[in-house]
Amino acid sequence: MSTMIHSASPPRLEPWSAIPALPGGAPWIGHSVAFGKDPVAFLSEGRRHAGDLFRFRMMGQQVVFACGPRAHESVFKAEDSVLNAGDAYPFMKPIFGPGIGFDAEPEEMDRQMSLLARHLTSTHLQRYPTIMEAEIETCVQAWGDEGEIDLVPAMAELVAAVSSRCLLGPEMRRNMGSDTVGLYRDMAKGLRLAGLLNPGLPLPAFRRRDRARRRIAQELQHVIDTRRNGPNVAHQDMLQALLESRTTLGQPVSDETVIGMTIATTFAGVHNSTGLASWAGVVLLEQADMLPQLLDEQHRIVPAGSPLTAERLHGMELMGRCIREAERLYPPTMVLMRKARKPFVLEGHHVPVGTLVMISPTVAHRMVSAFADPERCDPARYADGRQEHLRPYNLIGFGGGKHRCIGRAFADQEIKAIWSVLLRRFDLRLLGAPHRPSYSTALISEPSAPCVLRYRTRQRG
Template sequence: MHTGVLVIVAAIFTIVVAILGRLIQNSLLVGKKPPIFEDVPFIGGLLKFLKGPWGLISEGYSRYGEVFTVPVATQRITFLIGPDVAPHFFKASDDEMSQTEVYKFNVPTFGPGVVYDVEQKIRTEQFRFFTEALKKDRLKKYVPQFVMEAEAYFSKWEETGVVDFAEEFSKLVTLTAARTLLGREVREQMFEKVSSLLHDLDEGMIPISTIAPYLPIPAHRKRDRARKELRDIFAKVVRERRASGAKEEDVLQQFIDAKYQNVYGGRHTTDEEICGLLIASLFAGQHTSSITTAWTGLYMTENKAISWDKAVKEQQDMIKAHGSEISYDVLQELDVLHRCVTEALRMHPPLIMVLRYAKTPFSVTTRSGKEYHIPQGDVVAASPNFAHTLPYVFADPLKYDPDRFAPPREEDKKTPFGFVGFGGGRHGCIGSNFAYLQIKTIWSVLMRNFEFELLDPVPEPEYNAMVIGPKPCRVRYTRRKLQVA
């Protein structure tokens, strides 16, 4: 037999043996490790993943239930779907379930020395800076800035017109973020420049970035130039504030004043760290807040009787009791609007997957009592979007029903980790209160000044995006002044 033929036969034999071995391995893992969702050995998982996570999760859950593993290239991704298998994911320490390995692709965007580019004890202190910047006394001072930006933005609308909520709120939330996070100087003197650079930074976060964040492609080169320019701009603002002794009511000021306690000898934050922390806080909240603001309005407008009318009545009651002021305390009393925001977030969390890296093995038990062992080294994924559609967690989960969060139902409290729109456990969203206040401010201003009508059906989610928002939808607005009965 010719050498070439022997090589071909050997190659075919090797491939067949490998495929048979993979199939046998997958079947033997059932009952020990999670079932393998792959179909075509070696490449099936990657092909499914490239088609989009929503279809993958839906098919995997329908076949295998709450726990299954998808091999993607050289990595195993194990999905834990639903509250019964989620506790370890949300409660485990960083020594057990780490964020660093799965989110390190953010380092070129956020910059060196912050968040996922530092060891855990340093990151813990940096998260403390975020927490202190978003305490109640700070939030109270941000609300007037939310109101000012919202009123100024909507004052430019005509008497009637057609808008797309997602597009409008993306612009407005960028303005409020510039004012409350990045600083007055940025908002008033260099907003267009900074906004353009942030756009370039955002455009540099594409699907390939999660796998190869340093790949020398145009989007990444543009991202890196934008990051450098932003660092220089923020450093200049910080220097001028420090030189003048001026203090502002914004998150930037909190980062300038921040000091480490247990690392770096208790020093202040550096200019490079301040820039990175600002970008990280912006990326953590800007898209998610604008998207949830849009979904809130779309569903309230479509469901006048069960949400819009009640929320408008609530605004009338607030005006009667407190006058026209929209303050922190007024926003805290808006329970109807709060439930509308929460229901929009339940139906459409902006992040389809949240990830951890299993640094130690652990076990989970499904709702039916089946136990699976998750090995060290797996990437572990939870899906708030899919978990919120489980009928044993939320009644009639595909139905828009804000009152599911009202007493005595309170469906979000009946099952631990049933509602994970803002994550949960050790890594629950630090900015959730900030986000609620921002969204409720925007809708308070709108409900007091406009009526809305959907010209298209409530749109489908854009599952192909990195952060999942609504597809375009036309909404007609008509200006009016809310009257108190």
């Protein structure tokens, strides 16, 4: 009897032209106006019209959008030499500076990221919670016993205080007033679609972005000069680690590079964390039936007079699930992009060199195939037995693969610490529901105004 061997023929690749193209769009600018107005509505509508893979044009560029875990995996796993993040985010270059982050060659970027990542992982995470708690307490003492405060600016102030103190050290924290928070916002408002074309165009938003960056760089330079020339103090922050680091040739890293890496990290962290801390507040406070359990968890894990520690923050499971649900429903970064440097295959289709490849956590997290009843706010979906977040490439609010967020654990501690202090100290209510996303701070989603937090100090006992 002869044995027949069937060799599986490779799946047939479809040409680029087989990817459905969205109708409409103006000459050259394509669909830029609709995308710029509301990227999530535009992409969701595109998906309803054309399915999980479609193409359109924006600012003279071809864009392909793909949705679903398999597409996410192939984008996240692609080599930088094939799909490049830096080429897709040219508008970051004026903020980070030349040769920093995405603007560096892939090997140099890897070196920079591993230097930064060291300060965002376990040893340092053990130290941060007590520092975070002290900073948050100092900020909220200024709120008084009761009142109302706009949620997003309040979160921006707390996040900036915590990040600057933990990562940049006491001097930057002392210098950081609402003015500095405004400077970071001015930089964020420079993230515009026009920057895809040329981030150096003479637009008012780009001028404000550059002015803000110069001011922050000056503040940092002042701190660096004092540290380099002043008395030897054993600083333990990320800024100091960067100052003491060496290039691959063993040379000290230039001040310009230290400043660029510092701005890149705090910028990446502050805006995303402000967005997620605000949305976490919406999820925590709008689940009225869950509030008593959340308070129980707080009082059980942090008995009166006990400090916040890494273990205690880690143990706040219910709060963790609420934050994860905020990440799913309202991921701060709503689109992630790469540019094809070499021909690429996406969902069985050829993608030509020069194409912008786009995925969207916001759109993907609402796929019925990805999450049960996806429109429903349901933190229990992450509890034992369900754990919907563990399906590979399903929950992608912090990215995935090689370029996944290195600040995730830090952001998790920061957001838990903020809401742990606020919940234990105040009776809280959020006014202005329902809260819808606003994309006015460039590419980051935040609850739109008015979103007011009413607080009143809890009675003892």
